[in-house]
Amino acid sequence: MGTLNIQSTDLAKSAVQYQKELLIMPVIGAYETLKHMTPLPGSRGRVVMGSLGGDIELGPYDPSRVDNSGVSIDARTLEVFLGSVVKKFDPNEAWQTVYGSLLTQGEELKQVDMAQQVLFYLAAQLGKKLNESIFSAKRNDAGTTTKDLFDGFDSITEKEITAGNIATAKKNLYEFGAAFTHQNAVDLLKAFYWASSDELQSRPTKMYIPVNVMNAYTEDYQQSVGAVPYNQQYQKTFLEGSNNLCELVPLVSKKGSNFIHLAPQGNMVYGYGNGLAEETIAVEKHAPFLLDFVATIFFGTQFRSIAPEALFVGKLHA
Known part of the structure; x- marks a missing residue:
């Protein structure tokens, strides 16, 4: 296998070009869990969800009878937090991983935008940790991991x-x-x-x-x-x-x-940004051989009703 054939500028340009798709890759990476739940895309901050309660029923005909019992709204709040990560990575190592995967799939390398594939690979890695945290995560403002981002x-x-x-x-x-x-x-x-x-x-x-x-x-x-x-x-x-x-x-x-x-x-709801303005994916170069993968993404979970x-x-x- 040859050396890396894409530059940091290629990765940076692809991060801008494919940003919308990249931002939902972590959610796709957690698909094995999230496919059994209900998405609420475009969510940020506190999202109030409500379910109606109260009874209404027929009775024997009586033109003067009026049902005055109230209808209640059980409100629950989905908190969707903004998470961030700055990860240094070796573009050559990431490229080799993607290259091997593409060969396994029988795809021709010349038909693939390698910069796009490398970024999709990195974004999907975020989804693995997200998948592990859907139930166990516990919000910790001072935390540094996915399990600190939101309440599972x-x-x-x-x-x-x-x-x-x-x-x-x-x-x-x-x-x-x-x-x-x-x-x-x-x-x-x-x-x-x-x-x-x-x-x-x-x-x-x-x-x-x-x-x-x-x-x-x-x-x-x-x-x-x-x-x-x-x-x-x-x-x-x-x-x-x-x-x-x-x-x-x-x-x-x-x-x-x-x-x-x-x-x-x-009843099992998860909220994510789906490309909101505050969400970003970028690649920056601050060192001779390593690049920075920078991401900010919204996510949170809640029961619609208990x-x-x-x-x-x-x-x-x-």
Whole structure:
């Protein structure tokens, strides 16, 4: 393989030319988690989301009867923070990595804008850390990592439990009485699901779980059910007994989590800038051999509602 055939000026120009695409690359890099959630592009700062509550119903005909009960709005705030990074990189090393990837894909190098490919590679690397932080991130103004940038779903859950807004008495919290094993995982997840509200059980939902819980469930199911006629595959996508309404979603970003979340996809919201004016991608040269990759990007997560009809949290057994 030859030496680097692009200059710092090529990278700088491509950063301007492809800035919009580059700014959403970290989100694309976290796709394995975010594809199970709902995006709110063009978000920055505090974004207020609301869900309507209150009853309305028919009664026997009465021309003088008026329903004066109020309609409530459960407001929740999505905080989308601006994150930044200045990363020194060796353009030749980045180019070699991209070059090898393109050869593997069978693409002709001469047909590829190498400056663009190098920048896309660097931007996608930000997405890997973002993917790991969707649940575990905890906002720390003095922090330096992705996990310090915003409050992830687990951190929000902990705050709501502390505040008493997610609780067993409110019917949106469930406490597991035992740790997950290959002998009890099926029963534990089914009991958790059946303890959720009728509204959740009657609509499509996703159960966000750690990978080790999914492994335990799969093994337990195979041992318990075996080769009965309807057990046609080893890997299970939907929870047994949910009528294929509850999709099991094992996530790397759930590693080490203390919680399992059951919710419709629309209730799990993430906000990102999608190219807002404050967001930037640039390449600068301040050293003989290294370049600076500079990025500022918005991101944040929130539940649209924590009502039991929209969210059910399982607290894992210590």
